[in-house]
Amino acid sequence: MNLKPWKLTLLAALSVSGTAALAQNTTGAQKSIDLERYSEARASLLKQGSSSEASYELGRLYQMRDMPDSAAYYFNRIPLNQKDATSLVAAGRAALAQGKTAEAEAQFDNAVKASKGKNAQVYTMIAQAYAESDVKDITKALTYVDAAQKLNKSGKDDPALMIARGDIYLKSETGGGEAMNSYERATLADPNNVKAYVRKGQLNMRARTYNEAKTNFDKAISLDPNYAPAYNALAETYYFAGRYDDALAQFQKYSSLAEKSLLLMPSMHPSCTSLRNILRH
Template structure:
């Protein structure tokens, strides 16, 4: 009987060790971003031992990381019914509360998670800190406060040091983040993510060459650590984007490293979607279309594939497929729609509604603009992507349509293209209304918008003299004499101040002649002497100018 008891205890101890190894392996897989493997391991643990609250919690976290909120909540609720470490699952529910902007409910759940903690327990504080950091509505101050509690108990806890480094990084405290990551790696030299994050700090500071050196140090320690290749890929991408002369080589390096990352993680549908997201980032739409079609052959259920098909189809010139794919995605209420979804749908409809010959299907174009407005409501800085599309219409002299695009893209002062887009908006509006009757209220309103666009340009860039030229031209269309004189005179004064070299340029002479003739015409009905003076200035620059010659004769 005693031998049986000892044997039974040995079995229990053995099962406990196996379980500990499995959860450790699952956490290791999560760190390596092998999420499919982690889910498989955790589900095996839960199946063998439903009372394991920690396995439910960790699996819930994997699903939450992948934005599968319903599945995450199911495992957290299952975990609360478990008999071991069930309290951790209140932290998962607390993060869901934070994601829903319910801080009070989150704090209540965190209190339930910590109420029975023992004196030397730290895991709860660490996981609460991570929840505050990883929430879609992060609270870095509370994250840091919770993690400091863990470190007060166990100052060399590498997991806590890594987590507080992430919180400091989120809070833009680079110095404290660097110190925490360094200390985490010192405390546990096997914790490669901590060393990798030192490179992430350099990448964030745009020290791309130094970041790459740091990532290569991680690879030297373990060439099979997948996440470092993702970081390398993103670094090469950003380097290419910030330094166009390196773009071709660096974008290829980005793609190569991302493919290496995939080979070391897993080829699950989820990883293929991460790959698709990266292909969008590097604008490799041919590959995106190939990947999307492979995914839809593998899984016809996951709706996100329609997003990828839509983006790729638009960029590869198939607007009908783009429209259908994106409408199929957006129309499902449970799908998480982002600004880019509406933007691509809008651009596809605009492209369908315009052509190179200048014909416009106004209904399709207007529907596209409505979709782009929805995109801007969801993500205001999506306007940064619009300028190139407006320029395409501008180049085809589809002025009204270009102006409709630029009206949206020029509206956000935070956009990196704010100045340029306002210039194009003002010019497009000017030409769209050049041959229309200024007395029309619609035309007057459009020209007032153009004038306001150039005012914004002058605030952002006071030295942009062309703005005064266009404001003078708009004054001509509106027949506002004071606006004509004031703006053309300012233009001439500013150009004259640049010196003889600028004044000798034929293009500049032509614009000054335009200014003198416009000012002369403006004075013609009120001050004939002044009018003749300006027309004579034109004749000094252009002795054969027919308009100035005729005007001087008629005024004498």
């Protein structure tokens, strides 16, 4: 299946100009990344200097842009401390970004040891690292998901973990069912989780169940009318369903909310050329 839902679909990842008001902190930068406002996130994080939090998010941002060396640079900018699980996760992500899977696994295992295997958040961070990577073998990644779930005593799923679980399963050709189950669990745990509804819709779209996809994207938009990726995904849904006027309308909404960027090259997305031609007319 090889769907990478954390990557841009119709627009390029980063523009160096034309950004909106900057996010004021790391949480704001994380939100900007979710909203596909990568220049905004980058500028905000750079203003925060070399803090570990900012470096971590910059590493994620560059990994999403398929710039592994830059991603590794920012992850490695966090001082390595064998007693600090977060720094070890960052070191693992640096290795993972550069395809050094064995080294990444060693650092992740060190992070677990540093937290004495009792911190579900550490396991979740590692699961997210795999979810946002190009690693195709999901076996090791799922062990961290399972470990996080075992530490959950509340009986209620963690939406962030469930989304990571779904994204991991999407790396498998036969993982669509488990991915959808994961996103469903995320929405049950948090009925206001916009990202989970978008993920569900993206899976519906790949299965060509366009009505279900539209339902999920509409739900995401109803929860957050400014969530640009939902309009982008809805535009694709309409496009593949042959509803070109509706596709154009949704893409224009996306363009009004998202960062101003260049369209991807046609070879990177099959619908891009046609949508660009529609926009020209």
